[in-house]
Amino acid sequence: MSEDIAPEIVLSLEIDDPALADRLAALLGNIAGVRLAGPGEKATATIVTRDARIMPDDIALTQRELDVLALMAEGGSNKMIARQLNISVHTVKFHVGSLLDKLDATGRTDAVAHAARRGVIEL
C-alpha cells in the first residue's frame, strides 16, 4: 500500500510491570510504522494498564454468561443477543437471570455496572 500518506505512530508506555513493558517494547520495536516515544516526547497514543480493581474471588461466571454479559454491555436486547449467539430468547433470559443472581444486581444495567466495577468486563 501507500507508505507516504501514513505518518509514523509514536507510542509511549505507561506500564508498571517491567516484564510486560519489556515484552511490549520488544514486540512493538520492530514494526514498520510504529515507533516508541523517547523520553518526554509527545506520543500519538499511550499504552496503559488498567490494573483491574480487586476481583477477589473471580466470580464464577460460565463462558456463556460472559458472552451474554459482553453483549449486554454493548446495549443489546435479549432478542439481539439471542440472534447473535444463535440461541432462543428464553435461553438468553436464563443466562441473564443467572448473571443478575451472581452479580447481585437488580437489573441488566446494574449487572453491567457491577461487572465493570469488578473488572469482569471492560467497557
Next chain:
Amino acid sequence: MSEDIAPEIVLSLEIDDPALADRLAALLGNIAGVRLAGPGEKATATIVTRDARIMPDDIALTQRELDVLALMAEGGSNKMIARQLNISVHTVKFHVGSLLDKLDATGRTDAVAHAARRGVIEL
C-alpha cells in the same frame, strides 16, 4: 522462576479517531504474541490517546440529566429514581429519553456504558 510460556498480550483500543484506530488494529493484528481484545474481554493493556478522554462539548448534559444518569448507573429503576429526586416517573422517563438521545444509546444499559466510556460518569 518458572518459564512463563509468554502468555498472549491482549490489547484493547480506546481511540476516538477511527483512522488511527484502524491503522493500529491492522499493525498490531499481525504480531505474534499480541492480540486485540474482543468486546467485553479483559485486556492486558489499553492503548489510549491523550485527549481521548475528554467529552466533546457538544454532548452537554444538563444537571438533571446527570442526576438521573448517576442513579441509572446505580441500577435504579425509573420509579426509584423518581422517589430519589422527588419528581414523577414521567419526568424521569423524559430525562432518560433525552439521555438516550444525546448519548446515542439504544437503552438505559447502553446509555450507562456509553457515559462510562466517555468519562461522563464514574462507575
Next chain:
DNA sequence: TGTGAAACTGGCCGGATGGCCAGGAAAGCT
C-alpha cells in the same frame, strides 16, 4: 452407572421501559 453442572427451550404474567402525544412553569437572554 449415576450424579451433577452447564446449556438450552418453552409458557405464563406482572411490571418496567421507552416512544409518542400533549401541556405548564420558571429562569435567563436579546
Next chain:
DNA sequence: AGCTTTCCTGGCCATCCGGCCAGTTTCACA
C-alpha cells in the same frame, strides 16, 4: 416584551424485562 432552554407532568400503548413454572440434552467426573 418576546424568546429559548430547562425542568416538570400527564396519558396512552407496544414492547421488553425478569421471575416463576416446567422440561431436554450433553458432557465431565466419581
